[in-house]
Amino acid sequence: MTDSNALLQSVLLKQLAPFTLSGYALFREVIETDGALPAKLKCLFSAVAATNKGYLELARRELERAARLGVLLNEAASGLILLSSLRGEGTALAFDAMLDTVYGHPASAPRGPSLVRADPGEAEANFKSYWGTVPPALASLLRLVPKGADGYFLMRKGTIDCNQLDRKSAELMLIAVLASDYSPQATTHIKAARAVGATDEEMAEAVLCAVPCAGIAAWMATGVLIEAA
Numbered sequence: 001m002t003d004s005n006a007l008l009q010s011v012l013l014k015q016l017a018p019f020t021l022s023g024y025a026l027f028r029e030v031i032e033t034d035g036a037l038p039a040k041l042k043c044l045f046s047a048v049a050a051t052n053k054g055y056l057e058l059a060r061r062e063l064e065r066a067a068r069l070g071v072l073l074n075e076a077a078s079g080l081i082l083l084s085s086l087r088g089e090g091t092a093l094a095f096d097a098m099l100d101t102v103y104g105h106p107a108s109a110p111r112g113p114s115l116v117r118a119d120p121g122e123a124e125a126n127f128k129s130y131w132g133t134v135p136p137a138l139a140s141l142l143r144l145v146p147k148g149a150d151g152y153f154l155m156r157k158g159t160i161d162c163n164q165l166d167r168k169s170a171e172l173m174l175i176a177v178l179a180s181d182y183s184p185q186a187t188t189h190i191k192a193a194r195a196v197g198a199t200d201e202e203m204a205e206a207v208l209c210a211v212p213c214a215g216i217a218a219w220m221a222t223g224v225l226i227e228a229a
Helices: 011-016 018-032 039-053 056-068 073-086 089-102 122-131 136-144 146-161 167-180 186-195 200-208 217-228
Strands: none
Touching: 011 018, 018 039, 018 200, 039 056, 039 073, 039 089, 039 167, 039 200, 056 073, 056 089, 073 089, 073 146, 073 167, 122 136, 122 146, 136 146, 146 167, 167 186, 167 200, 167 217, 186 200, 186 217, 200 217
16 A cells, blocks of 8 residues: 555655655555545545646556556546546546556447537526526626537536536545645535535545645645635
8 A cells, every 4th residue: 555655665755754754654544545435536536636737657556546446447437527627638638548558448439429419598507506696707608609608518517417426426526636726616516515415524535635646735725615615
């Protein structure tokens, strides 16, 4: 487990900073052992967060650990769905390639894309339902580029509704990725996770999944939002 972690094997840190290594070992224990959240999910969250930051070797190790702990390909692909909407094509394709390396992709794919369209007014109704009102940025998008607003709605819907994990786990994965960017947008998903039954302890462990790729600053930026939300 933690004794095989690359950072914990650093000769210089062993010589010069035993406190640093000891502290990091505790974070690794949180991620790699069952707690409020199962270890397999936390390793997956860490892999997705590390891909978001561009640390692909770290991400691959975390994804391999998640696979060993029992995360299935369809479950791991939840990270691909999330990154496609939250961080765009480049990051999503990096994670897609990693899925291929760790799992291998299905032997066949559908002949063509299965595209859907939003019904008139569906995007605006969804925004109001989720936020209670239409956020200013989305109100502008609805006014200026309605097709873009529909695209936003559909990609956001895919992140939650097409996720092969349960709704709570999907929100917790979002929290982990946003924590890796120290993003205040995590507040929205902390509230959403709490609304579908996530405990503060589960959300705290999700945030700590960002520590391997974003350091302890991830907690300082996001942990406080759990108390405030």
